[in-house]
Amino acid sequence: MQNQTNISIIAVDDEPFALHIIAEFLSRQNYNVRTAESGLDALSQLNDKPADILITDIVMPLMNGIELTKKVLENNPDTVVIGITAIDNVKKAVDFMKIGGMDFIQKPVKIDDLENAIQNAVKRLKLKKELQEANKQLKIKNLELETSRNNLKSIFDTMNDFVFILNTNGCVLHFNPVVCEQLGFSQNELIGMNILELHSPQNLENVSQNVSDMFSGKQTLFIGHLIKKNGNPIEVETKISKSLWNGQDALIAVSRDVTDYKKAQRNMEAIIEAFRKGEVDAVVRKKDIFLLRPETQVRQTETALKNSVAKQNVLHDINTTKDRFFSIIGHDLRGIFNSLIVSTDMLIKIAQKNNSSQIIKFATILKKSIHNAYELLENLLTWSRSQREKIDITFVVLNIKELIEHNINLFVERARQKKIVLTYDVPDNVYVLVDKNITNTILRNLIANALKFTHPGGQIHVIIEQKDNTVLVSVRDNGIGIDSENLEKLFRIDSKYKRKGTDNEQGTGLGLKMCKELVQKIDGDMWVTSEEGKGCIFTFSLKAHRAYPADGGIKSSFSLSEPGLH
Structure with missing residues (x-):
């Protein structure tokens, strides 16, 4: 439990004696306590310095507890409010709960009731802070992911390689700008086109075989030709890999223009063959031949795309954890406290009839429910801290x-x-x-x-x-x-x-x-x-x-x- 001197409480009651009793008890529990004898006085103090917990009498002159609670929660929605009311003011207590009050205590105030209400309020404050921290971390992760997406888009849009996102049938879903610039097709012409339509007829069997190899886990780096809209070929080296696009299975095809590289390679082979046959007398200078291995940039592109998918998976795990956290709070805690309410009602009715055996029975049920609630909260808080490395x-x-x-x-x-x-x-x-x-x-x-x-x-x-x-x-x-x-x-x-x-x-x-x-x-x-x-x-x-x-x-x-x- 957090240090109680760090928890500020303001108690409001137009009855000085009742206010003194509440303040005296809270001070002995080492809480940081302030008092006010009217709603207007309390509101003035809270405007100067907010409090974690507000304890207010519901029925007061000038500004009652319901009006005070509305104004406080408008300015400080994280404040936990506990109401105090007489037995004959149950309707006002219900109205108080509807506007955001967490709990209410009936007059005359019993120390046990007050202590329980304060402890529940402290637990709620702590849980709120845990959730706020979780949301803060989630926003940071979302910002990191958005930054990663923007960086990836910049890389994608400025790459000189041809990058195609395909569905599992080979139809084009997306591509980078260089595809339109170099091949001469418009965006509308490319979307939905099968990738085989962009390859020369001699390459179709090779492309199909490499796609099959990719699905079976084999390497898929191959040489072929992309055909421009005007019919001219571009010699390319292509790597195909599996990925996801908008949550669906997809293929990423990255093709590098190797026309110059292949031309230089063929020239080198011709020169070597000429030397072998003794047909070349001149010396070929090293600077006249430049060979570039295109595989490196293809692999870099593939790695960048896969890193983006990995970050999306991290965000998915964070959202799953948060959803599970809210599910447990929403369902299990509500169920436990419902059983507490029902058991308490039964205890009151049985006590009125002086049925001691039934009182023992329902007291046992209450004890189990309270134990379960405490155990659940402890596990939730420990788990939450572990998720946030706290x-x-x-x-x-x-x-x-x-x-x-x-x-x-x-x-x-x-x-x-x-x-x-x-x-x-x-x-x-x-x-x-x-x-x-x-x-x-x-x-x-x-x-x-x-x-x-x-x-x-x-x-x-x-x-x-x-x-x-x-x-x-x-x-x-x-x-x-x-x-x-x-x-x-x-x-x-x-x-x-x-x-x-x-x-x-x-x-x-x-x-x-x-x-x-x-x-x-x-x-x-x-x-x-x-x-x-x-x-x-x-x-x-x-x-x-x-x-x-x-x-x-x-x-x-x-x-x-x-x-x-x-």
Whole structure:
């Protein structure tokens, strides 16, 4: 969580005592707090210095909370607004939410309600900043791509080579200006023309064969003739390669005028033959013969075009990542908070009837939903930072057993509740060179994932294996497993694969993708083996550190008679 002294809050209430209570609580929580006893006073302060969070009474004289919220959000749309209202003013609270209020608290204000509302507001602020940074990076990438396109267009338009973009049938889709200038055709005449119509009849079989060779992966550099509109031939050397044009499969044909080169080559051959026969007495000076290899410029042209396609692929990956991010926020978070609202309503109704067993039942549901929401937000923020290279990586030497014990202890109670036996078998003296926070995140996600998809009464076992300079950590379960068709989707951001746990636990399908990316950032890798109905084995690799004994020690196995930690 970010430093709370950096978060500015302004509280507005026409009741001085209530305002004092709110300000006192927020000050003790180390927030930067200002107060105002009217909407006009608050607006004046905010015009001088905006705030991150506005807490306002909805019903106030002169300027009420709804009017104040409208004006504040017009000037500072990133401000998070929390309303305070009496129980009999529910309609005004609804109106307040419609104009952009994030949350509202009923009077008399309870400290727990206020604290929860503030924490949610802080999380929202943090998430907004993450998204703004992601959008900033995306704009930079778009600008880089646009610059690349403009540079490529300049190269394309000024090249002396003939460049044709063709569909897979050989029809012309696009070309550079030198084609019209040198061949004498107009743009309308060339568009849609088959490239074979521009080659001499003697070359047709050769061109067709080279296109076939290109599709089969063979080299396609060949000599032929392009025919001008006036019927005169130009001897060219042509390279054909596969590419994309407007999202469709296409061909790029780059032809270099080698008329002078071939003429010089034939002259050289004639001179050599004449010398061989003793027919030439004069000395041929070196400067009179100039040979140019056209393949170099053809290859340079091809490389420039392929680099543009590569940058388009990078932009596509960025957009896919952003779309997935918004999809998770829009769907999964909304679903979790809907269940929270419904469960809260049920708790209120049941509490009114004093049904304690039902209260416990719905309180348990609420706890699970809140846990899922927190886990989702943590994963989203970690993943978002990793996508933008914002994670600070610090390599330290750590005992892998201590890391595993620490993370297993976090799940002892959950394992007991689900009656799952959670065990580990790790030597005492195995050390790894890792980032501690990243490794803990990976272990937490894999153990939580195993608990989610293992039936009550099942088993989860964490083990390690050392191979040369690598330590392999495996989390095994005998849960529901994954079929082979969906196995390859687990680590791909462009694939949507989600399923509920054995106790109807929810998931986003994001955790495993994030774990693989994180372990790769610390020079490791991750993979999975599974058989549907028999469980999964998730394994990731870490760097072993040989400055410490890594092959000795006592293997420890701690056991309890009841489900939980073993």
